[in-house]
Amino acid sequence: MKKKRLRFASIYQAALLLLMYLPIVVVVVYSFHASKSTIRWQGWSLDWYRKLAGNRGLLEALKNSLILAGLSSGAAGVIGTLGAVGMARVSWRSKGAVEYISTLPIMIPEIILGMVFMAFFAAVGLPFGMVTLVLGHTSFCIPYVFMMVKSSLVGLDKSLGEAAKDLGASEIRVFFDITLPLIMPAVLSGMLLAFAMSLDDVVISIFVTGARTNTLPIRIYTQLKSGVTPEINALCTIMLAVTFVMVGLSRMLGKKAPIN
Amino acid sequence: MKRRSRTMDRAKASCWTKRAREGRWWMTVIPLYGFTILFVALPILYLIVLSFLTRAQTWGVVNQLTLENYARIVKPVYLNTFKESFQLAILTTITTLAVGYPFGYFMARLPKKRKTMMMLLVVIPFWTSALMRMYGWIIIFRSNGILDKLLMWLGVTEKPLKLLYSYPAVLVGMIYSLLPFMILSVYSSTDKMDWSLVEAARDLGATRLEAFLTVTVKMTLPGILSGIVLVFIPSMGLFFIADILGGGKVMLVGNLIQNQLQSGRDWPFAAALSVMLMIFTSIMIWLYRRLSGVKDLEGLL
Numbered sequence: 001m002k003k004k005r006l007r008f009a010s011i012y013q014a015a016l017l018l019l020m021y022l023p024i025v026v027v028v029v030y031s032f033h034a035s036k037s038t039i040r041w042q043g044w045s046l047d048w049y050r051k052l053a054g055n056r057g058l059l060e061a062l063k064n065s066l067i068l069a070g071l072s073s074g075a076a077g078v079i080g081t082l083g084a085v086g087m088a089r090v091s092w093r094s095k096g097a098v099e100y101i102s103t104l105p106i107m108i109p110e111i112i113l114g115m116v117f118m119a120f121f122a123a124v125g126l127p128f129g130m131v132t133l134v135l136g137h138t139s140f141c142i143p144y145v146f147m148m149v150k151s152s153l154v155g156l157d158k159s160l161g162e163a164a165k166d167l168g169a170s171e172i173r174v175f176f177d178i179t180l181p182l183i184m185p186a187v188l189s190g191m192l193l194a195f196a197m198s199l200d201d202v203v204i205s206i207f208v209t210g211a212r213t214n215t216l217p218i219r220i221y222t223q224l225k226s227g228v229t230p231e232i233n234a235l236c237t238i239m240l241a242v243t244f245v246m247v248g249l250s251r252m253l254g255k256k257a258p259i260n
Numbered sequence: 261m262k263r264r265s266r267t268m269d270r271a272k273a274s275c276w277t278k279r280a281r282e283g284r285w286w287m288t289v290i291p292l293y294g295f296t297i298l299f300v301a302l303p304i305l306y307l308i309v310l311s312f313l314t315r316a317q318t319w320g321v322v323n324q325l326t327l328e329n330y331a332r333i334v335k336p337v338y339l340n341t342f343k344e345s346f347q348l349a350i351l352t353t354i355t356t357l358a359v360g361y362p363f364g365y366f367m368a369r370l371p372k373k374r375k376t377m378m379m380l381l382v383v384i385p386f387w388t389s390a391l392m393r394m395y396g397w398i399i400i401f402r403s404n405g406i407l408d409k410l411l412m413w414l415g416v417t418e419k420p421l422k423l424l425y426s427y428p429a430v431l432v433g434m435i436y437s438l439l440p441f442m443i444l445s446v447y448s449s450t451d452k453m454d455w456s457l458v459e460a461a462r463d464l465g466a467t468r469l470e471a472f473l474t475v476t477v478k479m480t481l482p483g484i485l486s487g488i489v490l491v492f493i494p495s496m497g498l499f500f501i502a503d504i505l506g507g508g509k510v511m512l513v514g515n516l517i518q519n520q521l522q523s524g525r526d527w528p529f530a531a532a533l534s535v536m537l538m539i540f541t542s543i544m545i546w547l548y549r550r551l552s553g554v555k556d557l558e559g560l561l
Contacts, residue, residue: 009369013378016359020436023393023394023399024388025396026399026406082289083293086286089285090285094293098293098297101300102296104300105300108541109537112538115517116304116306118521119303119310135299200389220392221504224391225503228395232395243387244384251380
């Protein structure tokens with residue numbers, strides 16, 4: 001009886017996982033396809049990767065996306081970490097409200113956040129482009145870092161910092177020599193997560209980008225709506241490999257974080 | 261959880277009594293306060309204001325207060341979009357719950373090592389580009405594509421089904437994109453469950469099904485509710501899935517907002533639509549907190 005149930009569970013999980021990975025596998029396989037057509041299989045080739053290397057527009061978009069993700073996850077890393085560390089010590093009344101508002105960007109539907117930024121930046125008169133993109137992306141990167149660091153602080157041994165202070169270390173030194181090294185895995189893990197989210201974002205980017213700044217997801221989106229060449233497959237496959245590495249790193253670091 | 265709240269209480273108490281200890285730590289929260297107020301709170305407030313302003317004749321906004329934008333939402337054309345979007349969201353939520361609950365439940369019952377492995381397997385597709393996955397579905401659904409070929413080979417159908425750009429395609433895309441949220445929510449609450457309660461129920465004579473319905477479902481309710489919130493809310497806004505897989509045949513509230521913004525140029529109306537969606541979202545989260553008694557959404561990270 002128990003064995004039968006177990007077998008059903010395994011088959012069910014395997015089948016669902018297969019379905020989950022199917023679209024991804026399809027994209028990867030067709031990136032090595034010799035022909036543009038997806039109707040009949042015509043052998044393997046690396047043509048699309050070669051073509052990709054010569055596609056200026058796509059590479060430019062990729063560069064923009066990487067810069068954007070780097071800047072916003074970096075900014076979020078600083079703001080989120082300092083904020084989480086400070087929030088644990090400050091006892092202001094507004095604390096709860098600010099913490100709540102700061103996580104709103106990942107709670108409300110993306111389209112609303114996009115609309116909010118578009119309207120606001122237009123009203124303020126900020127020119128749409130990299131600056132607005134970075135501001136928009138930073139807003140939804142902060143919660144990832146903040147939440148990660150916050151949960152790692154809960155398990156932190158407070159006596160370490162106190163001991164250092166008793167020995168005469170200043171607060172700044174305590175922060176840089178004791179607290180920061182201890183929470184570093186959580187910081188990096190949050191930042192990597194934020195980086196991956198930024199790299200993948202379409203909705204907010206569509207709303208806050210300017211006419212001349214393309215990010216990779218925006219380009220892919222416009223191409224998907226018109227006509228796609230398998231160069232996109234090749235690019236997606238490379239991005240997939242990058243994401244794999246990033247998630248792997250984030251997980252490894254996350255495990256080291258003193259959460260438990 | 262309990263231990264955590266106690267540490268928090270202690271931390272809070274020590275904050276109040278030893279105020280001096282706070283020292284200059286307040287400086288570290290300034291960037292977070294500044295960013296949050298300037299670039300999150302203020303823009304959201306502006307959106308609310310915008311929803312009460314009047315659209316200018318040609319382009320832009322006139323500073324004249326009106327309720328017109330909200331009145332327009334009730335027009336049949338727009339109300340219909342809300343209705344359709346709701347239907348799709350409900351259908352998506354029910355299906356993800358039906359498909360995702362067993363998965364999350366089984367996952368929590370795996371031995372520890374395989375559990376982490378399974379977790380990773382569920383999360384990976386989730387971190388890959390959403391567009392890439394949608395593109396995969398295009399290749400599968402395309403006329404004469406993989407699915408058509410398979411079905412014709414199996415002899416199920418004679419002709420290509422023309423599944424791309426249809427309602428079912430959008431539904432599949434939505435379920436597919438949002439399923440991990442449901443799985444992880446259910447998993448995290450099943451994982452925390454006290455199995456001795458199920459055993460107790462069984463010892464007291466409950467059948468397996470009875471024990472499941474009365475104990476397990478009740479104990480995993482926070483996870484179920486959190487999954488529902490996490491699936492339902494985005495499923496009204498994911499306009500790009502409706503765009504790519506529905507080819508303009510399926511309209512979500514998200515598509516309506518995007519159309520108003522980019523082609524209609526009616527920002528105040530788009531703002532009013534967004535405010536409605538935001539109010540709806542808040543109500544759902546509030547309901548979730550009331551019903552489950554948990555503050556944070558289960559399995560969000």
